[in-house]
Amino acid sequence: MEEKIVIVLNEMSEYLSITQMKKLQEVIIKTFAENKVSKVAIKNEDFLNMFLSAKRIEGCSERTINYYKVTVEHLLSYTEKNVRKITTEEMREYLSNYQKRNNCSNVTIDNVRRNISSFFSWLEEEDYILKSPMKRIHKIKTKKTVKHTITDEEIEKLRDNCKEKRDLAMIDLLYSTGIRVGELVNLNIEDINFEGRECVVYGKGDKERRVYFDAKTKVHLKQYLESRTDYNEALFVTLDAPYERLKISGVEIRLRNIGRGLNIERVHPHKFRRTMATRAIDKGMPIEQVQRLLGHSQIDTTMQYAMVNQNNVKTSHQKYIA
Structure with missing residues (x-):
């Protein structure tokens, strides 16, 4: 019955306004419902x-x-x-x-x-x-506002002022992989491959992808895990017992407080992601590979993360135009 109603409505759509079409649809469905629950109800x-x-x-x-x-x-x-x-x-x-x-x-x-x-x-x-x-x-x-990234000087300040091994490992992992904060807190210890310096994360829509971290992150991750006395499978846990899996809000609050203590503006997980994308493109990584690392289904999304460095534009102009 519904297929026939759709055929009638499609035929009439050329001659009626949207308001008239809606009313026609309601009348037809109500009239020919034949004891079925109408969508109108x-x-x-x-x-x-x-x-x-x-x-x-x-x-x-x-x-x-x-x-x-x-x-x-x-x-x-x-x-x-x-x-x-x-x-x-x-x-x-x-x-x-x-x-x-x-x-x-x-x-x-x-x-x-x-x-x-x-x-x-x-x-x-x-x-x-x-x-x-x-x-x-x-x-x-x-x-459109220019979204700032974390400078080399700021990242070193953040590292030097981490009082907890967990925070240092967390900052390094965010900075080198560019993963989302939701992906970070869902990581388990077994997801980390130290030998290959890589880990598997599950992004939006539970899409699985592999990301990579640098040697410095490997060292700090190992030091953090060796210092733990709990048996939680989560990669990052709270600092106090009962040592539960760290939540998104916990990461955001921690990073914000560290940043405020150093007078670094707006330190949040997403800023590390944007920084990684910008650095990768500035150093010549193909945009398609950056897209893969970030887990974007559309390349346009990746381009929004990549802030063009004005110094690079000036250098390129002098090389190709001037």
């Missing part, structure tokens, strides 16, 4: 739960799924309408009011737009709606 909360389940199956992390959940729940609390009846104009008004109420930046509101777009795109793909109301709401322009 599905509650907004049920749509959200189905969407989150789909994202979970796709391999999204719980952190990402929770971000989707919070964003869409906020939208659902704003309207009494069924999501199938929400229009583009209403979504524009919602985003505008959201930004005014929360006094948030264009970057934040664009993240909200992107999450909600994913929700409506899923509804469209699953044939719960004819067309996403977000399709005509384009990416919100944001001010």
Whole structure:
């Protein structure tokens, strides 16, 4: 029955507006439901739960799924309408009011737009709606700021001022591999191959990849592991008993506090990742290989991490143009 309804709707789409098409779809489904539960009867909360389940199956992390959940729940609390009846104009008004109420930046509101777009795109793909109301709401322009990397001097300061062997090993591993903080905390001791100076990490979507670390990291990792007295399988654990696996927030807080003590601005795990990508490209590593190390599915994502060094541009100009 649903296949026949889709055929009718496709035939009529050329002659009716989106609003008319939505109404036609509701009338047809309601009329020919034949004792089946109509999609019209599905509650907004049920749509959200189905969407989150789909994202979970796709391999999204719980952190990402929770971000989707919070964003869409906020939208659902704003309207009494069924999501199938929400229009583009209403979504524009919602985003505008959201930004005014929360006094948030264009970057934040664009993240909200992107999450909600994913929700409506899923509804469209699953044939719960004819067309996403977000399709005509384009990416919100944001001010491009130069994202700073960690300098050679700063990395040495961070190393020299680590009072714990764990922190030194953690900083070196982040700096030499460029792995995500989520990948770092999920590492187990058995994942580390000291002889080959490499380890296997599981990135977004549980994609497995191999990353490599330098000799300095190897030494500091071994010293840290030899100093431990616990039996936890995790590579990095808390400093105090019961020595549990270190969490993302624990890494972020620790790095931030070390940085503040040295007056180094914004020391966080992602800054090490960006630094590694930038250094690799500056030294001539092919972008495809950097992409592989970082675990990006799209090379455009890798390019966003690679900040072009202005000194290199000047040197190249003198070599090729001047």
